[in-house]
Amino acid sequence: MALYMISFISCGATFVFYAAILPRLARNTQHSRDLRERYDRGEISVEVYEREESLETNRISNTSAVGAPPSR
Numbered sequence: 001m002a003l004y005m006i007s008f009i010s011c012g013a014t015f016v017f018y019a020a021i022l023p024r025l026a027r028n029t030q031h032s033r034d035l036r037e038r039y040d041r042g043e044i045s046v047e048v049y050e051r052e053e054s055l056e057t058n059r060i061s062n063t064s065a066v067g068a069p070p071s072r
Helices: 002-027 030-041 046-066
Strands: none
Touching: 002 030, 002 046, 030 046
16 A cells, blocks of 8 residues: 555656656657747747647647657
């Protein structure tokens, strides 16, 4: 029972820390940095930038849930 409690608590703590760092991870991918540069230069609109950044966050979240590297 003690091992179950320790593993459950450590798993929960890992998810909390991962959820806190996820937005920073998504903003620092090469794709997101390229998007930010294009947005700053005025090549894309704010709607496109926000949608693409959201998709990048979802891609990282889905990859981490599955545990496999992305297929890009």
